[in-house]
Amino acid sequence: MSYTPLFADRIHAGEELAQVIHDLLTQQTIDSGVKPIPIVYALPRGGIPVAAPIARLLGCPLTIVVAKKISHPENPELAIGAVTSSGNILWTEQKLFSSKHDARWREAALTKAIKQAQSLEEQLISACPQVNIKDATAILVDDGIATGMTMAVACSAIKALSPRAIWLCTPLAPQKLLPWLNQWGDRIIVLKTPEPFWSVSNFYAQFPQVNTLEALRYLQQQQQ
Numbered sequence: 499m500s501y502t503p504l505f506a507d508r509i510h511a512g513e514e515l516a517q518v519i520h521d522l523l524t525q526q527t528i529d530s531g532v533k534p535i536p537i538v539y540a541l542p543r544g545g546i547p548v549a550a551p552i553a554r555l556l557g558c559p560l561t562i563v564v565a566k567k568i569s570h571p572e573n574p575e576l577a578i579g580a581v582t583s584s585g586n587i588l589w590t591e592q593k594l595f596s597s598k599h600d601a602r603w604r605e606a607a608l609t610k611a612i613k614q615a616q617s618l619e620e621q622l623i624s625a626c627p628q629v630n631i632k633d634a635t636a637i638l639v640d641d642g643i644a645t646g647m648t649m650a651v652a653c654s655a656i657k658a659l660s661p662r663a664i665w666l667c668t669p670l671a672p673q674k675l676l677p678w679l680n681q682w683g684d685r686i687i688v689l690k691t692p693e694p695f696w697s698v699s700n701f702y703a704q705f706p707q708v709n710t711l712e713a714l715r716y717l718q719q720q721q722q
Contacts, residue, residue, distance in 0.1 A: 503703035504670060504690050508547035508641050511669035511702070514689055516552040519637060519667060522687070523556070534635040534662070539563045541640040541652055542622055543708040548669065549639040550716045556637075560720040561626040563638070563655055565648040566615040568607045580647035581608060583615040586658070588651040621710050625717035636661040638683070641705075642698030643671035646679050653682040670701055 505511040519536075527533045536558045540549035546562070553560035568579035568589075579589040587608065636656045643649055653664055666683040673691035680686055692701055699705040 504692065504701045505703070507702060507704040508544065508708075509551060511641065511689070512548035512551035512639075515548065515639070515667055515669055515687070516555040518687060518689065519552055519665070520555050522685075523635070535633065536637050537561065537629050537631060537634045537661075538637045538639060539652070539656060541565060541638070541648060542618060543710065543713045544642075545640040546713045546716045547708060548641045549637075550720060552637060552639060552667070553720050559627045559629050560717060561629055562619070562622055562717070563652045564615045564619040564622075565652040565655070566611045566618075567645075567648055568604075568611040571603050571607055577645055577647055578604070578607060579611075580651040581611045581615060582651055582655040583612070583619040584655055585612065586651050586654045588647060588654065590647065618710075622713055622717065625714050625721070627721055631656065631659040631661045633660075633662045636664045637667055638664060639667050641669065642701070643668050643675060643679070643688075644695070644698055646671070646675050646682075649679070650682045670698065671695075 523534050523536060536556050538549050538553040538558060538560045540546040540562050542562050542564060549560055564583040565580055567577040568581055570576040570578050581587045638652055640649055649666055656664055663684040665685045665687060666679055667687040670690040670692060671688045672695040673693060676686060
């Protein structure tokens with residue numbers, strides 16, 4: 499099946515998303531008379547190039563919240579849940595294990611995912627500013643949503659820090675996922691909801707892996 503790219507690359511998607519978010523924040527200021535204090539949180543690594551233009555247009559801090567999918571031990575592509583580096587956990591509701599191996603396999607998969615999340619955070623956190631999320635609007639950004647698991651668990655981690663609001667923002671996601679996503683944030687911003695939806699990468703003309711050095715560079719540039 500062939501797909502028509504909706505975005506040239508992550509930067510292009512981030513620039514389009516940035517304008518929508520900026521306009522909504524501006525309208526909120528007009529409506530309420532209170533100017534929101536935005537802080538952009540990117541899901542690394544792919545979410546960082548999308549989040550960078552947003553933080554730049556808003557003139558606000560860019561930081562990270564690290565979430566990793568918990569993979570089925572026998573099928574690494576199959577997500578059985580997601581976890582953040584700080585230990586927030588979300589399991590799928592599907593029955594993916596036999597009861598005989600359930601507890602042992604889940605524990606092993608969880609431990610592996612947490613270690614991956616913590617390792618990635620350690621590599622990137624030095625380039626992130628200190629932020630005070632209390633009473634701020636958290637703008638949570640990824641390059642696309644396929645299952646919503648990592649975005650949802652990242653929301654749980656941010657919510658524990660008592661922001662004024664959490665906005666889930668992404669260039670694209672499946673239409674059928676939007677009602678489920680609504681429970682996690684105060685506002686959902688999705689630019690495109692293409693159908694059929696198989697993989698985020700199908701809708702970008704260029705979708706290379708974002709390496710750690712590139713991710714660090716985006717984070718450092720926002721602090722300059």
